[in-house]
Amino acid sequence: MPDTAPTLTVPARRCRECGGLFAPAQQGQEFCSVGHRHLYHNRVTKRGRQAYEAAMAWRMPDAASGKRGSPTPLSNMVDRWIAEDNQRARDYEAARSARKRKAG
Numbered sequence: 001m002p003d004t005a006p007t008l009t010v011p012a013r014r015c016r017e018c019g020g021l022f023a024p025a026q027q028g029q030e031f032c033s034v035g036h037r038h039l040y041h042n043r044v045t046k047r048g049r050q051a052y053e054a055a056m057a058w059r060m061p062d063a064a065s066g067k068r069g070s071p072t073p074l075s076n077m078v079d080r081w082i083a084e085d086n087q088r089a090r091d092y093e094a095a096r097s098a099r100k101r102k103a104g
């Protein structure tokens with residue numbers, strides 16, 4: 001009989017912020033660190049505010065003209081976010097590769 005307790009192996013997950021693999025310490029953990037959880041949620045909160053303003057500017061009639069705005073600014077904003085997210089993913093990947101090369 002083994003003298004050590006069986007260890008539970010938790011499958012590695014990808015951090016929602018950096019995309020790096022990590023071993024979750026608890027069920028449902030989505031981020032590799034508290035810092036990455038904060039970065040992600042701060043960005044989502046800020047973007048939510050910006051999306052609200054853009055959506056209201058699109059759908060609320062202008063007080064003077066009575067006309068509604070255009071969805072283009074909202075659409076452009078989402079396109080910018082996607083480009084930012086893609087660039088961030090490339091930056092995190094480059095940082096991981098640099099750390100691997102440095103570690104040998």
Ligand SMILES: [Zn+2]
Nearest residue numbers: 015018032036
């Ligand atoms: Zn991370």
